Amino acid sequence: MSHRNSEDIKSIREGVRALCAEFDAAYWRKIDEEKGFPEAFVSAMTQAGWLSAMIPEEYGGSGLGLAEASVILEEVNYCGGNSGTIHGQMYNMFTLLRHGSDAQKTYYLPKLASGELRLQSMGVTEPTTGTDTTKIKTTAVRRGDKYVINGQKVWISRIQHSDLMILLARTTPLAEVKKKSEGMSIFLVDLRETIGKGLTVQPIANMVNHETNELFFDNLELPADSLIGEEGKGFRYILDGLNAERTLIAAECIGDGRWFTEKSSAYARDRVVFGRPIGQNQGVQFPIAEAHIEIEAADLMRWRACEEYDSGINAGASANMAKYLAAKASWEAANACLQTHGGFGFACEYDVERKFRETRLYQVAPISTNLILSYVAEHLLELPRSF
Amino acid sequence: MRVLVSIKRVVDYNVKIRVKADNSGVDLANVKMSMNPFCEIAVEEAVRLKEKGVATEIVVVSVGPSTAQEQLRTALALGADRAILVESAEDLTSLAVAKLLKAVVDKEQPQLVILGKQAIDSDNNQTGQMLAALSGYGQGTFASKVEVSGDSVAVTREIDGGAQTVSLKLPAIVTTDLRLNEPRYASLPNIMKAKKKPLEVLTPDALGVSTASTNKTVKVEAPAARSAGIKVKSVAELVEKLKNEAKVI
Numbered sequence: 001m002s003h004r005n006s007e008d009i010k011s012i013r014e015g016v017r018a019l020c021a022e023f024d025a026a027y028w029r030k031i032d033e034e035k036g037f038p039e040a041f042v043s044a045m046t047q048a049g050w051l052s053a054m055i056p057e058e059y060g061g062s063g064l065g066l067a068e069a070s071v072i073l074e075e076v077n078y079c080g081g082n083s084g085t086i087h088g089q090m091y092n093m094f095t096l097l098r099h100g101s102d103a104q105k106t107y108y109l110p111k112l113a114s115g116e117l118r119l120q121s122m123g124v125t126e127p128t129t130g131t132d133t134t135k136i137k138t139t140a141v142r143r144g145d146k147y148v149i150n151g152q153k154v155w156i157s158r159i160q161h162s163d164l165m166i167l168l169a170r171t172t173p174l175a176e177v178k179k180k181s182e183g184m185s186i187f188l189v190d191l192r193e194t195i196g197k198g199l200t201v202q203p204i205a206n207m208v209n210h211e212t213n214e215l216f217f218d219n220l221e222l223p224a225d226s227l228i229g230e231e232g233k234g235f236r237y238i239l240d241g242l243n244a245e246r247t248l249i250a251a252e253c254i255g256d257g258r259w260f261t262e263k264s265s266a267y268a269r270d271r272v273v274f275g276r277p278i279g280q281n282q283g284v285q286f287p288i289a290e291a292h293i294e295i296e297a298a299d300l301m302r303w304r305a306c307e308e309y310d311s312g313i314n315a316g317a318s319a320n321m322a323k324y325l326a327a328k329a330s331w332e333a334a335n336a337c338l339q340t341h342g343g344f345g346f347a348c349e350y351d352v353e354r355k356f357r358e359t360r361l362y363q364v365a366p367i368s369t370n371l372i373l374s375y376v377a378e379h380l381l382e383l384p385r386s387f
Numbered sequence: 388m389r390v391l392v393s394i395k396r397v398v399d400y401n402v403k404i405r406v407k408a409d410n411s412g413v414d415l416a417n418v419k420m421s422m423n424p425f426c427e428i429a430v431e432e433a434v435r436l437k438e439k440g441v442a443t444e445i446v447v448v449s450v451g452p453s454t455a456q457e458q459l460r461t462a463l464a465l466g467a468d469r470a471i472l473v474e475s476a477e478d479l480t481s482l483a484v485a486k487l488l489k490a491v492v493d494k495e496q497p498q499l500v501i502l503g504k505q506a507i508d509s510d511n512n513q514t515g516q517m518l519a520a521l522s523g524y525g526q527g528t529f530a531s532k533v534e535v536s537g538d539s540v541a542v543t544r545e546i547d548g549g550a551q552t553v554s555l556k557l558p559a560i561v562t563t564d565l566r567l568n569e570p571r572y573a574s575l576p577n578i579m580k581a582k583k584k585p586l587e588v589l590t591p592d593a594l595g596v597s598t599a600s601t602n603k604t605v606k607v608e609a610p611a612a613r614s615a616g617i618k619v620k621s622v623a624e625l626v627e628k629l630k631n632e633a634k635v636i
Contacts (some may be wrong), residue, residue, distance in 0.1 A: 011464070011578050011581075011582075015572070018572040018573065047576075048575060049575035061576075
């Protein structure tokens with residue numbers, strides 16, 4: 001991986017900023033108002049090769065690691081955009097790269113690199129199990145050269161803007177496995193072939209402009225070669241992908257956090273009330289300073305996670321802690337920014353309220369803050385499991 | 388056909404310029420630097436000529452400090468084939484830059500040299516014209532359209548009151564105006580490839596050019612801050628103010 005201050009990382013930052021300059025605040029405001037999808041932005045990012053950063057060069061990508069991918073998403077958010085619209089492809093890519101067969105990689109990766117296909121969705125969460133993933137009820141039963149899928153998923157994002165989805169389903173019933181983390185498998189689902197033929201998609205209206213859905217599987221038949229890796233080991237593959245996801249989300253939060261503190265500082269310097277800039281008041285400047293410190297601290301943990309992940313070390317602890325710290329820091333930066341702006345912060349044209357809603361999501365998704373605390377308590381501090 | 392493009396490292400157009408406290412110049416500490424926007428247009432035009440099969444090689448050159456390598460790398464990522472930095476830490480005059488570019492032109496023998504019409508830092512609008520004079524090549528300045536055919540180039544120029552098209556025999560000098568094209572942004576694979584492209588560093592001495600300046604900067608001052616506007620109650624009052632205060636009618 002590249003060192004955080006290397007020339008490579010610097011040129012990636014500048015490259016993404018140059019592209020993002022074409023998609024200014026007015027663009028994102030309009031997308032948000034229309035509850036639309038930033039199609040032009042996603043296409044531009046794909047065409048310029050940013051979404052295939054991690055695809056190896058022999059398949060048409062740039063062969064970069066998590067560190068570089070995280071910088072790409074960080075910069076999108078720092079420039080005022082919302083990388084929630086593209087991050088799916090980044091973390092799903094690692095799952096396909098690390099566990100897919102040669103045939104799957106040869107067929108799909110060049111198409112993903114060129115933008116002909118998009119892999120933006122991952123189906124894990126279910127309405128009745130939440131984060132208790134091993135209890136998922138969606139099943140995949142092998143029948144001849146097919147797997148038959150039945151069940152339900154929820155909060156599955158970007159389905160309408162993706163061609164492929166990675167799906168987690170139980171292939172061996174919970175009662176028949178020694179460890180509850182066994183017996184689950186992941187599949188590469190071609191959404192173009194399956195929607196309306198056993199897969200029903202129900203969009204969920206929500207607080208942020210984040211396109212997300214409920215999925216219903218009713219005897220959906222998948223070709224047997226849709227299976228990624230070995231049958232029964234899907235949960236481990238997903239966990240590995242989740243560490244990448246956590247780290248990428250941490251980087252997005254850091255981008256958000258820096259956007260907020262810059263916005264806050266600029267406003268606090270310029271806004272004059274009672275004959276002096278409001279930023280001269282400690283009550284205004286301290287929360288901004290505090291947010292800055294916490295973002296920079298979270299950033300260090302994010303780089304530790306990147307370093308571990310890219311060198312093949314288990315990044316579970318760092319990735320979760322980075323996501324915890326960064327999501328907390330960006331949320332505090334958002335709060336300070338809204339407070340600094342006073343009434344103007346609520347006006348859409350300042351973009352603060354939009355970014356405020358967007359960054360709030362990361363306290364909850366893709367993993368709630370409490371679950372990270374439980375993970376740290378149980379797995380790092382060896383405290384009794386609390387649930 | 389070889390195309391030479393010259394680019395300049397300048398303060399980014401988004402940066403609010405600050406003058407140093409001692410009035411000796413513009414404060415460049417921790418300021419974001421970028422490629423001059425007119426130079427970006429020059430690079431883009433060269434890349435388009437190469438895509439059309441007109442140009443076979445694009446050489447990009449910058450005269451400036453060692454850090455100008457960053458802007459050269461950007462040009463390489465946009466599609467230039469190789470880069471030359473004429474390294475000089477001094478603040479050079481347009482004439483000194485034109486002399487250095489002339490030396491590079493002699494060395495590289497390009498058929499077409501494309502420059503930005505001016506740089507957004509000093510706004511001199513001189514280097515291209517001076518290079519044309521020094522090299523004896525024809526010049527098409529403020530180009531909004533460039534078409535190469537055979538051994539000549541037709542350049543549509545933006546002039547007061549309209550457009551003028553001149554036909555120049557190659558080799559020729561072209562300087563770009565804003566409407567010539569809209570520069571692309573670099574793609575990730577091209578940014579990565581740019582690192583492997585050759586970048587040669589030369590010095591004015593090695594090119595045998597003296598850059599001694601005949602100019603001396605006496606003082607740099609920020610423009611006076613604009614005062615707030617006023618609202619007038621009537622057309623008569625507006626006319627009166629334009630006549631007596633602004634003295635424009």
